[in-house]
Amino acid sequence: MERKITTIKEIAKILNVSTSTVSRALKGHPGISPVTTDRVRKVAGEQDYIPNQSAISFNKKRSYTLGLIVPEFSEPFFCSAFNAIENIATAHDYNIIIGQSYDDMETEAKLVKKFMNHRVDGLIISIAKKGSDYQQLSILEKLNIPVVFFDCVPDRKDIHFVASDFQTSLLKGMQELITAGHRKIALINGPTILSATRQRLVAYIKGLRDHNIEINSSLIVTTDLSREGNLSALNKLIHLSNPPTAVIVFNDYVFLDCLDLLNSKGLEDLFKFISFGNMPGWVLYHHKPFGSIEQFPAEQGKIAANMLMQLMIGKEAEDEPPAKNFQKYIDSDIVFFRDSIKADQAIV
Structure with missing residues (x-):
């Protein structure tokens, strides 16, 4: 037979005390003596009493x-x-x-x-x-x-x-790319409704200006973050008459779609990438981004x-x-996978 759920009322009946005394004792109310509290809790344990969370929520309006x-x-x-x-x-x-x-x-x-x-x-x-x-x-x-x-x-x-502050980390990544010889750096950005999209664009433009690199609007493309959108954005960069040598992408998943497209064309080493997210599984990948920003x-x-x-x-x-x-905003950091880039490999 299914056992009936024990209530405060039944505990009170066993101990011959009021239900309010049982309720306060179970909550450790200072107005109830330690002896009574111990008795109530002992019986509650013996009877497998479980608090009625619905009733508690109703009383507290939470x-x-x-x-x-x-x-x-x-x-x-x-x-x-x-x-x-x-x-x-x-x-x-x-x-x-x-x-x-x-x-x-x-x-x-x-x-x-x-x-x-x-x-x-x-x-x-x-x-x-x-x-x-x-x-x-x-x-x-x-x-x-x-x-x-x-x-x-x-x-x-x-x-x-709460969100990540990308600027310092992205500027650090761009500095490394530029030091390695990359001056044609593109950006595959995300949907305009996101503050993260604006942050990436602001940091990207600052990184170029800090190194006296002219801003080229053809190197700035967007994606709705679908696979189709990601591939379309990368294709625009691939088919430019003067394509980039490095690309900053909205996140690691955009990078993976880009890598898949490049692999299908035998062009996996065409660009160096900076992405966002620092996926835990990068150690398993042969081709990694140059750097991924930890959030x-x-x-x-x-x-x-x-x-x-x-x-x-x-x-x-x-x-x-x-x-x-x-x-x-919390500070982000960039993790570099330095085996994926060498200065003498930069296409300039």
């Missing part, structure tokens, strides 16, 4: 649940970020509902609505790179559900976010989760003012 939306959990970056977010959530007795947008705006919007229906207390999101439905996200704000963006964030000032996903996840906790605590504390925009 679900103790967070939403997390990322493009794909198959990406090592987001696995690492999730582990850090989960650690913070667990430390605050929160559960996490996760969803994958697959970089699709409609899927992302459906997930936001689903989480809203589940009454999540807050949301952490890395937005779809092909576009996001900000109207859905603004509804969360109207319902007083805080939202924190990380990694892929909107190009807006009225949001809470520290675990650190981003940790900061995003702590931001969200502060926003939720501030929301509940009447004596604290509403939280203003929490915004933080």
Whole structure:
């Protein structure tokens, strides 16, 4: 026979005390004597008592649940970020509902609505790179559900976010390329809706100007980050009358698509690449980018989760003012795979 779930009322009946005494004893309330607390906890253990989280959430008007939306959990970056977010959530007795947008705006919007229906207390999101439905996200704000963006964030000032600061690392990478003899450096950038796209362009232009290299608009192309878009962008560079010798690409996955195209044409050594993401598996690849920029996903996840906790605590504390925009850029770093480039190999 299926065993009935033990309730506080039944524990109170066994001990001949009130249900409020049992409830406070289980919470370690200082108003309950140590002897009574020990008795209550002993009986609760013997009866396999499990707290009714639904009732607790109802009484406190909280679900103790967070939403997390990322493009794909198959990406090592987001696995690492999730582990850090989960650690913070667990430390605050929160559960996490996760969803994958697959970089699709409609899927992302459906997930936001689903989480809203589940009454999540807050949301952490890395937005779809092909576009996001900000109207859905603004509804969360109207319902007083805080939202924190990380990694892929909107190009807006009225949001809470944590992201990487790429400039120093990208300039360092460009310096290495230029020292190796590359002066025709192209950029395959991402969708214009992303702040990361603007950051890459600003740093790229600064890197050229710092070395008195003329900006050539034909060397700046964009992709929607689909495989087709990535290949189209690279083809534009390949077929230029005066093609580049090095290419900065939006991330490691764009690089892999570019490498696949070059391999199919027998041109795998045509360009030297700088990418973003520093995938853990590069050691397994024969052809690597010249350098890949490390964006520290675990650190981003940790900061995003702590931001969200502060926003939720501030929301509940009447004596604290509403939280203003929490915004933080963390320093990135560049990892060089120096066996993939030599100065005397530079095509100038």
